[in-house]
Every structure is written in C-alpha cells, then in structure tokens.
Amino acid sequence: MSSSRADVTTASPTPSRPTGPISAWDRVKLARNPARPHTLDYLAELARDFVELHGDRSFGDDPALVGGLAQVGGRTVLVLGHQKGTNTKENIARNFGMVRPEGYRKAERLLRHAGKFGLPVVTFIDTPGAEPGIGSEERGQGTAIAESLLTMADLGVPIVAAVVGEGGSGGALAIGVADRILMLENAVYAVASPEACAAILWKDATKAPEAAETMRITAAELARFGIVDEVIPEPVPAHERPRETILAVGAAITAHLDALDARYPPADPATPDRLRADRYAKFRRIGTWRESVRRERGLPVELAAI
Amino acid sequence: MRSFFHRQGKFQPVSADDERADQQIPDDLWVKCPDCKELLYSKELRRNARVCPRCDHHFRLRARERVFLLADDGSFIEWDTELRPEDPLDFVDGGGPYTDKLRRTRTKSGETEALVTGRATVGGHPVGLAVCDFDFLGASMGSVFGEKLARAAERCTKGGMPLLTVSASGGARMHEGIFSLMQMAKTVAALARLGRAGVPHLALLTDPCYGGVTASYATVADVVLAEPKALIGFAGPRVIEQITKQKLPEGFQTAEFLLEHGMVDLIVTRPALRATLCSLLGHYAGARAHRDLAPSDRDGADDRGAPSSDPDLGHLVAAAAGVAAGYGANGSVAEPLPVPTVAVGWAADGPGR
Known part of the structure; x- marks a missing residue:
C-alpha cells in the first residue's frame, strides 16, 4: 500500500494547496482530500505484523472502521481507525468512511479485548460522521456510539487518538475518548460538518465556509482550547507528502505511548484505576460556563418552603 | 403543537x-x-x-412540568441553579451572535439552560433527576448541560442514589462547537463511574430525542424507557431521506420502532410512569439492601455535593441531609413508602414550584 503512496512532488491535479492564509474552510477541503493518507496507509507504514480483526460478533463487519493487533513503536497495541477510500470504487466499499452501528460495536468489542490483554489503544480518526441511514437507525446507531464512548471512558489501558483527516461529530468521538489527543495541522474536528451547521443555523448549506470559520474546528484552535494535546505540523499538505506525514504521526504516537507507559507503568496494579481517573479528569474539565454565587442570604426561594 | x-x-x-x-x-x-x-x-x-x-x-412537557409529574410533592431540590452558558467560540450565525440568542431564549423559556437537575423522591425513593427542557434551544447539549449532568451523576455516585434522566433534545449544541461534542464524552464518563459504583441509571426518552444525546448519556442507561410514539433516533428523518433517497418506513424512529428493534426496554405511558419507576427503584433498593454494603461507605452527607465555596448552598446540604439519607444510609433501605396513587392530574394551580 505504501508504494502507491510514494511522495509526489509534481503539482497536484486539484488546486488543493491554497495560496495566502489558510482559512478554516481550506482546511476542511484539505482534510477531505481523497489522496490524504488513511488508516490503512498509516498501518502499512507504521505497524508491524498487523492482523486485522473483523466483525461485531452480532450482525456484520463494517469496512468503514478497521481494527486489529499490530506492533507500533515496539509494542503490541490495538489499532482502530475509520477507513475512507481513495477512489470512488473504494469509497463505495468503505461507505466513504461513514461507520454503521456494527462498526462501532466492533470497535467496542476490540476495546474490551485491549482491556482484557492490557494492550494500549491507538486510534485514527477520519470520518465525515456516523452513517445516517434506515438500517443504521434500525440497528441503534446512537446506542452503538454511546456504548463505545462508555467502554473507552472505562478502559484501564492507555489510549492515544490521532485526528488525521475529518473529525466528524459523534461518529469521530466514538473512538476518540483518549488519554492523549493528537491532531494533524490540516485536520478538522467538529460537532457537525460545516454544511450541516450552515443548513441548520443559516438555513443555507452554501454558508458552510462561514460556519467553518465560526465553529473553530482547526487544530490550532482546538489546541488553544486545551482539547487537543499536540498538533502535528504539516509543512506540506499530507496528500502531497504522505510518507512524511505518516512518519511524523508515527513519531508523535510513539512518543505519547512511551510517555504514557512511563507515567502509568503496565506492571503496576494501580495503573488501570489511575488511567480511568485521569481520563475522567481530562474530559470532566472540558466546558465553559459562569457560576455566580447566590446574592441573597438564606435559602433560595424555591427551597424555602421545604 | x-x-x-x-x-x-x-x-x-x-x-x-x-x-x-x-x-x-x-x-x-x-x-x-x-x-x-x-x-x-x-x-x-x-x-x-x-x-x-x-x-x-x-x-411534550416542559422540564418543570415533568419534574412536577415525577417527583413526590415538595421533594424536589434543584441543583446548580447558578450555572450560566458562555460563548467560547464568539459564535455568530445567520441570526446573529450566540449571546443574543441565549438572552432571547432565556426570556422566552423562563429557563437559564436546557437541563434542570436536582434531587427528589419518587414514591419515597431518593433519586437524582436530570430533565431536558426542549423549549431552551431544542434542549441542545452544551457545556452547562454537560456540567450539570456530570455533577448530578457525581452526586448520585457519592450518595448511592439512582439517577433518572429524562431526555428530549435535538442533540449537541452547534453554537458551542467542540465543547458541545466533548460533553458527550464527559457525561458518559461520569455515568461510567456511576455504573462502577453499582448505582442504577434509568433513562426516559421522550419526543424528540436525537443526535448527540441519543448517542451519549441517554442510551447508556441500565434501563431505557420511552414514551409512546416519541421520535428517537441518531440522524433526523429529513437528513436520512435526503441522503439515502429512500422512503422511510411507516413508524420509523418511533418508540415502538425502537422497541421492536431491541433498543429500548419498555414503552411507558405517562399515567403509568411513576408506578413503573417505583417498581424499578424498589428492585434496585432491595438488591442493594441485600448486598448489605458497609455503612461507612456512605454517610449520606455528600450526595448533594453543593459547591463548597457557596455557604448558602452548604446550608442547604445540612437541611436536606435527613431526607437524602433514605437510600441505604445505614446499610439498609429506608422503609419503602407505599406506592402513591399514580399521578395523572395536575394540581388545580398547575405545576407551580
């Protein structure tokens, strides 16, 4: 797979490298570029002995989400990732990286597998979002995502997530409840696609560029918010120098796995609980609000009667 | 409607x-x-x-109407009434800035956020309540919603008190962007701890329940109840129709559809709701009494978890402690009160609280 991804220095057929300052909308287009490396490209380059594990043991296998065992950075890990295609045929087979409930149930099953064998988890996030469809609703798309979130939150092994392309809403987060969240410079991560947001709030999907701007979906902004732990630079957009990008992502993942190992020694029986507690603390603090202290003395009005 | x-x-x-x-x-x-x-x-x-x-x-019911219907008379004590949303993104959409929208919504709805939380008793069983108000920006989940729910779950975890969530929501709140998305992880993580403590989470899904709420805290409950004919799903029906170009089947995404596909435990009509909850809560309370937990594990003092920086709320904690201790305060379960007459009617003066 890596051979087909040899770095090309010739001009890309699509005008994908914007000139001037890169807007949020430019990043959306970069993140969606079909030539950008996808999960299996990362695994082909970074993983040794990758054994793909299929199926949710209940309904089917979802090719839009791949998972399996592999050696990454000198240790065996469980890898999970959304998988888009590079061309139309592949994309149809992979459902454009839009995962169905059986995909999330496969992820959930493999996460528990990682917990059972004490394997660190590495995930690659790259999806437009969970699949909207009749079958997905019948098989409980919402519940499948929620259960994956629950299992990730409660997992006693270290988790590193890398947003490498499109971080599309709950379908992305479903494999993103991690101890370390890394993000490529031109990746985006958002509560909804800019088109969906524009359609809902502007009643006009063509306002997507404006929505992209105000939604604050770029790696730099998410790092500023403290949601992303490390931004991996893309001196050249990933689709132009895929191998360079893959190696940079690999180095960052390995560094974070090493740091997590040092901080949470796998042999220490307290490690699973410490990981859970610290992961909870990480997500627990996310949010912005004001909280005023009651001004009046005594009981609040609605409680005084009790 | x-x-x-x-x-x-x-x-x-x-x-x-x-x-x-x-x-x-x-x-x-x-x-x-x-x-x-x-x-x-x-x-x-x-x-x-x-x-x-x-x-x-x-x-559809407003949040306070729902609380009025569920809670034993006079038992509801609201939590975290002073939390207010912020505008971390300086979000501006076609209709203007988010802060303006919040102000208008607050005025129109009379609520300060889309989730009302508190403690109450239901048929004598203490529970934590978290109820969506659909009239506040479609009960979309933003930071305050997530924070209130996480705090409620934490109090329930500490106090060994079952949590009852009542959801009706359009999903995550766009205006708070990634912060809203992360509330999905945050609320579910809080519920993971509740589950680890062996405390039940009961969920009631009501019309309409979509997106980030269906895909997070609302569906990872130990028991998932739904109101008849409530529309519940992940993606909205119009989106699915547009994308798939398929005609949606009759009754698509109704509570009955979810029951048929194994996604909810039970459909409960509103008049039967309290009785069903009382039965469920009775079973968990009984099971807990049977497990005979060490009394030192919970002294019933911390389940309100009011911010310690607030002396007035601290005051309240002491005042409410007697009531709150019911659920396993001394290693046994409070004498279950007789299941009250099922509340089907409003008091003559409406759900004023």
Whole structure:
C-alpha cells in the first residue's frame, strides 16, 4: 500500500494547496482530500505484523472502521481507525468512511479485548460522521456510539487518538475518548460538518465556509482550547507528502505511548484505576460556563418552603 | 403543537420564581390534538398530564412540568441553579451572535439552560433527576448541560442514589462547537463511574430525542424507557431521506420502532410512569439492601455535593441531609413508602414550584 503512496512532488491535479492564509474552510477541503493518507496507509507504514480483526460478533463487519493487533513503536497495541477510500470504487466499499452501528460495536468489542490483554489503544480518526441511514437507525446507531464512548471512558489501558483527516461529530468521538489527543495541522474536528451547521443555523448549506470559520474546528484552535494535546505540523499538505506525514504521526504516537507507559507503568496494579481517573479528569474539565454565587442570604426561594 | 406551549412574543419575560411554570401556560382555552384533531379544553389537558384523553397522544412537557409529574410533592431540590452558558467560540450565525440568542431564549423559556437537575423522591425513593427542557434551544447539549449532568451523576455516585434522566433534545449544541461534542464524552464518563459504583441509571426518552444525546448519556442507561410514539433516533428523518433517497418506513424512529428493534426496554405511558419507576427503584433498593454494603461507605452527607465555596448552598446540604439519607444510609433501605396513587392530574394551580 505504501508504494502507491510514494511522495509526489509534481503539482497536484486539484488546486488543493491554497495560496495566502489558510482559512478554516481550506482546511476542511484539505482534510477531505481523497489522496490524504488513511488508516490503512498509516498501518502499512507504521505497524508491524498487523492482523486485522473483523466483525461485531452480532450482525456484520463494517469496512468503514478497521481494527486489529499490530506492533507500533515496539509494542503490541490495538489499532482502530475509520477507513475512507481513495477512489470512488473504494469509497463505495468503505461507505466513504461513514461507520454503521456494527462498526462501532466492533470497535467496542476490540476495546474490551485491549482491556482484557492490557494492550494500549491507538486510534485514527477520519470520518465525515456516523452513517445516517434506515438500517443504521434500525440497528441503534446512537446506542452503538454511546456504548463505545462508555467502554473507552472505562478502559484501564492507555489510549492515544490521532485526528488525521475529518473529525466528524459523534461518529469521530466514538473512538476518540483518549488519554492523549493528537491532531494533524490540516485536520478538522467538529460537532457537525460545516454544511450541516450552515443548513441548520443559516438555513443555507452554501454558508458552510462561514460556519467553518465560526465553529473553530482547526487544530490550532482546538489546541488553544486545551482539547487537543499536540498538533502535528504539516509543512506540506499530507496528500502531497504522505510518507512524511505518516512518519511524523508515527513519531508523535510513539512518543505519547512511551510517555504514557512511563507515567502509568503496565506492571503496576494501580495503573488501570489511575488511567480511568485521569481520563475522567481530562474530559470532566472540558466546558465553559459562569457560576455566580447566590446574592441573597438564606435559602433560595424555591427551597424555602421545604 | 409546540406553539401551544410557547408562542413567540406572547409571553412577558418571566423571572425564575415559584410562578414560573404557571406563567408559561398560555391562556388558550382550547387545544387541538395533533393526532386525533380533537379540540381539547386546555385545563382538562393539563389535569390529564398533557395526554389527550381521546387518543392518548402525549404532548411534550416542559422540564418543570415533568419534574412536577415525577417527583413526590415538595421533594424536589434543584441543583446548580447558578450555572450560566458562555460563548467560547464568539459564535455568530445567520441570526446573529450566540449571546443574543441565549438572552432571547432565556426570556422566552423562563429557563437559564436546557437541563434542570436536582434531587427528589419518587414514591419515597431518593433519586437524582436530570430533565431536558426542549423549549431552551431544542434542549441542545452544551457545556452547562454537560456540567450539570456530570455533577448530578457525581452526586448520585457519592450518595448511592439512582439517577433518572429524562431526555428530549435535538442533540449537541452547534453554537458551542467542540465543547458541545466533548460533553458527550464527559457525561458518559461520569455515568461510567456511576455504573462502577453499582448505582442504577434509568433513562426516559421522550419526543424528540436525537443526535448527540441519543448517542451519549441517554442510551447508556441500565434501563431505557420511552414514551409512546416519541421520535428517537441518531440522524433526523429529513437528513436520512435526503441522503439515502429512500422512503422511510411507516413508524420509523418511533418508540415502538425502537422497541421492536431491541433498543429500548419498555414503552411507558405517562399515567403509568411513576408506578413503573417505583417498581424499578424498589428492585434496585432491595438488591442493594441485600448486598448489605458497609455503612461507612456512605454517610449520606455528600450526595448533594453543593459547591463548597457557596455557604448558602452548604446550608442547604445540612437541611436536606435527613431526607437524602433514605437510600441505604445505614446499610439498609429506608422503609419503602407505599406506592402513591399514580399521578395523572395536575394540581388545580398547575405545576407551580
């Protein structure tokens, strides 16, 4: 797979490298570029002995989400990732990286597998979002995502997530409840696609560029918010120098796995609980609000009667 | 139907006081049932817990109406009333800045956020309650929603008190972007700890329940209940129709559809809700008593978890401690109260709290 991804220095057929300052909308287009490396490209380059594990043991296998065992950075890990295609045929087979409930149930099953064998988890996030469809609703798309979130939150092994392309809403987060969240410079991560947001709030999907701007979906902004732990630079957009990008992502993942190992020694029986507690603390603090202290003395009005 | 509860521009700004719920009830005398088209006397509809007496159509409830219907009389103590949303993104959409929208919504709905949390007793069983108010920006989940729910779950974890969530939401709140998305992880993580502590989470899904709420805390409950004919799903029906170009099957995404596909435990009509909850809570309380946990594990002092920086709320904690200790405070379960008559009617003066 890596051979087909040899770095090309010739001009890309699509005008994908914007000139001037890169807007949020430019990043959306970069993140969606079909030539950008996808999960299996990362695994082909970074993983040794990758054994793909299929199926949710209940309904089917979802090719839009791949998972399996592999050696990454000198240790065996469980890898999970959304998988888009590079061309139309592949994309149809992979459902454009839009995962169905059986995909999330496969992820959930493999996460528990990682917990059972004490394997660190590495995930690659790259999806437009969970699949909207009749079958997905019948098989409980919402519940499948929620259960994956629950299992990730409660997992006693270290988790590193890398947003490498499109971080599309709950379908992305479903494999993103991690101890370390890394993000490529031109990746985006958002509560909804800019088109969906524009359609809902502007009643006009063509306002997507404006929505992209105000939604604050770029790696730099998410790092500023403290949601992303490390931004991996893309001196050249990933689709132009895929191998360079893959190696940079690999180095960052390995560094974070090493740091997590040092901080949470796998042999220490307290490690699973410490990981859970610290992961909870990480997500627990996310949010912005004001909280005023009651001004009046005594009981609040609605409680005084009790 | 929504216009029945809240007609734009019709209401004066309401302050958060006892009369709040009362003031929101419009003075229309007659309401048309959207299902059977029967004209209903609005007072009678209210007395019938907003269930159409002719066809059993369940009208949507505001959060405080729901609390009034669920909680034993006078038992509800609200939590975290002083949390207010911020605008971390400086979000501006076609309709203007988010902060303006918040101000308008606050005035129209009389609520300060889309989730009302607190503790109450249901048939004598102490529970933590978290109830969505769909009239506040479609009960979308933003930072305050997530924070209130996480705090509620933490109090329930500490106090060994079951959590009851009542959801009706359009999903995550766009205006708070990634912060809203992360509330999905945050609320579920709080529930993971609740589960680890062996404390039950009961969820009631009501019309409509979509997106980030269906895909997070609302569906990872130990028991998932749904109201009849409530629309529940991940993606909205219009989105699915547009993308798949397929005609949606009859009854798609209704509670009955979810039951048929194994996604909910039980459909419960509004009049039967309290009795069902009492049975469930009784089972968990009984099981807990049987496990005979060490009394030192919970002294019943910390389940309100009011911010320690707030002396007035701290005061409240002490005041409420006696009531709260019911659930396993001394290693046994408080004498279960007789299941009260199922509350189907409003008090004559409406759900004023």
